[in-house]
Amino acid sequence: MMNQLANLNWVSVLLAFVVYFLLGALWFTLFFSRPYKISLGRENETLPNKPIFIVGPALCSLVITLATAVLLYALDISGWGDAVAFALLIGIGFLVANTVNIAINPNIPRPILYGVISGSYHLTGILIVSMILTAMK
Structure with missing residues (x-):
């Protein structure tokens, strides 16, 4: 399966990663900031803004995006319906x-x-990642 690394469209992997990471930044700081703080029991606090809280999620998003790309290529997923089914699974x-x-x-x-x-x-992120990777395959 790891032999798929040579077949990947690395531009699509980079684009999908950036979109996934930016979605996370917007999701937790803009779209759902208050409910997220409530879920953590910190609704009246400013959450820390240390580098680990930016770099860590970025690395995790990159690993998820790369693993998704390898699986999409290994499973030869190329249609929109299969990409959505894969992402949901x-x-x-x-x-x-x-x-x-x-x-x-x-x-x-x-x-x-x-x-x-x-x-x-x-x-939502894996759906977007799968759609980008499939579209640019």
């Missing part, structure tokens, strides 16, 4: 489920709200 089966699982711990005061906000971001 990966998005719900791995990203949303894992996000909700991580949220269910004593450090997240509103785990379901956190899971909905973060999980829906990842589901």
Whole structure:
């Protein structure tokens, strides 16, 4: 499967990564800032803005985008319907489920709200990533 790295359209991987990362920046700081803070029990605070909170999500988005590209190429997904089905399977089966699982711990005061906000971001992101990668394949 890793032999697919040589076949990837790296411009599409870069574009999909940038869109996914920027979506996250907008999702958590503009679109859902207040509910996100509430889910963390920090609704009256300014969340920290240290480099790890920017670089960490960027690296994770890059890894997710790259893994998605490898799988799309290895599975020879080229149609829109298959790309959406793939994104829903990966998005719900791995990203949303894992996000909700991580949220269910004593450090997240509103785990379901956190899971909905973060999980829906990842589901939307993987849909967009899959569409970009498929369109530029």
